[in-house]
Amino acid sequence: MAEAANNLVRVAPEDAQAFVVALLEASGVSKQNSEIVARGLVQADLRGVESHGINRIPSYLARVRNGVLDPKAEPTLTQVTPVVAQVDGHNGFGFPAARTGMDAAISMARTFGIGMVSVKHSNHFGMSAWIVRQAVDAGMMSLVFTNSSPALPVWGGRSQLMGVSPIACGAPGGQNSKPFILDMAPSVAARGKIYKALRRGEKIPTDWALDGEGKPTDDPEKALHGGVMLPMGGPKGSALAIMMDVFSGVLSGSAFAGGVTGPYDMSKPGDVGHFFVAIKPDLFMSSDEFRERMDVLYQKVVGSDKMHGVERIYFPGEIEQLREEERLKDGIPYVQDEINTLNGEAERLKVSKIKILTGDAK
Ligand SMILES: NC(=O)c1ccc[n+]([C@@H]2O[C@H](COP(=O)([O-])OP(=O)(O)OC[C@H]3O[C@@H](n4cnc5c(N)ncnc54)[C@H](O)[C@@H]3O)[C@@H](O)[C@H]2O)c1
Numbered sequence: 001m002a003e004a005a006n007n008l009v010r011v012a013p014e015d016a017q018a019f020v021v022a023l024l025e026a027s028g029v030s031k032q033n034s035e036i037v038a039r040g041l042v043q044a045d046l047r048g049v050e051s052h053g054i055n056r057i058p059s060y061l062a063r064v065r066n067g068v069l070d071p072k073a074e075p076t077l078t079q080v081t082p083v084v085a086q087v088d089g090h091n092g093f094g095f096p097a098a099r100t101g102m103d104a105a106i107s108m109a110r111t112f113g114i115g116m117v118s119v120k121h122s123n124h125f126g127m128s129a130w131i132v133r134q135a136v137d138a139g140m141m142s143l144v145f146t147n148s149s150p151a152l153p154v155w156g157g158r159s160q161l162m163g164v165s166p167i168a169c170g171a172p173g174g175q176n177s178k179p180f181i182l183d184m185a186p187s188v189a190a191r192g193k194i195y196k197a198l199r200r201g202e203k204i205p206t207d208w209a210l211d212g213e214g215k216p217t218d219d220p221e222k223a224l225h226g227g228v229m230l231p232m233g234g235p236k237g238s239a240l241a242i243m244m245d246v247f248s249g250v251l252s253g254s255a256f257a258g259g260v261t262g263p264y265d266m267s268k269p270g271d272v273g274h275f276f277v278a279i280k281p282d283l284f285m286s287s288d289e290f291r292e293r294m295d296v297l298y299q300k301v302v303g304s305d306k307m308h309g310v311e312r313i314y315f316p317g318e319i320e321q322l323r324e325e326e327r328l329k330d331g332i333p334y335v336q337d338e339i340n341t342l343n344g345e346a347e348r349l350k351v352s353k354i355k356i357l358t359g360d361a362k
Helices: 013-026 031-047 054-065 094-112 129-137 191-200 220-224 235-250 287-302 318-330 336-349
Strands: 008-011 076-081 084-088 114-122 141-146 150-152 167-171 180-184 272-279 332-335
Touching: 008 013, 013 031, 013 054, 013 336, 031 054, 031 094, 031 129, 031 318, 031 332, 054 191, 054 336, 076 094, 084 094, 094 114, 094 129, 094 141, 094 272, 129 141, 129 167, 129 180, 141 235, 150 235, 167 235, 191 220, 191 336, 235 272, 332 336
Parallel strands: 084 114
Antiparallel strands: 008 332, 076 084, 114 272, 141 167, 141 272, 167 180
């Protein structure tokens, strides 16, 4: 899992957190909400989901500056039934709206075994796995769904209609196993990975996207501007994207059917919808028995006979967890251009530059 050191600088997670909090507070976000947004972004960088890490901050702040995201909005919660609640994000950051929603789902699940929350008028909440982790840390199983802006054609179509909306879920592990954390976009690759390639001047594999003429492309610019992402597994990936829109968009009262505004489109609010379920794992047996059974499943999965050329089999979420353990010790790697862009925001907002742990960052 060791990473090549070429042109990378490392930042301690607590310094990345403090830097993002400072930028957000200087932009009018409350301390509490700044901490929540920063934690979600830094956790993505720790887990190696850099497409959804602190490099997203410039685009989020641009939304604030353009008046299409309200930095001061506080999510509100309405209890609908004892096990169902609705959160209105009031067009604030998606992270506090999601945090409020999953907190409520967990609390209902503690009392009633299950809690379901629909979130409307929210924004991009980054990597879904941080919300799954919130549930895992509380000892809960969870479903975490969101819709997102049009990027994928539906199966058989050629224009962007559905979002690359991740489907995520999780369950606590046992004594001798890792938690189960699935967090996957229904495209061959997440769109954030194409933005990352664009930022880093890299090419993309040709099976990720088509260009504006419907031809496979290795150019992130052509994929993002005028092109389309490809769904994974053809009609199956397309159906999963539609599923995210049914549960997160249609059900919540937020935008749906291609109506969500993308995080890089500064013309209007995102109006993103989310859907969360928390489930208490000891509903049908003791907590110990559940955890023992997770141990059995984990051992059977990672102990499977290996395919030719495979050295190790991982449980869903395990690669990211191992990377997080490594980065908690060694710091998070960023490339110089990314650091420069982040420091540009710091200069604009008159806050201190990001603190570098190792590397040559100026
Ligand atoms: N908020 C949004 O609108 C939005 C939109 C798109 C993507 N995203 C985020 O982008 C991220 C990237 O998604 P992705 O689909 O590219 O992720 P990915 O392909 O890297 O991983 C998908 C899943 O497969 C598992 N996995 C990957 N390699 C594995 C292996 N070798 N063995 C076992 N399991 C393995 C991972 O643990 C993960 O659960 C996600 O965190 C997602 O939430 C967010």
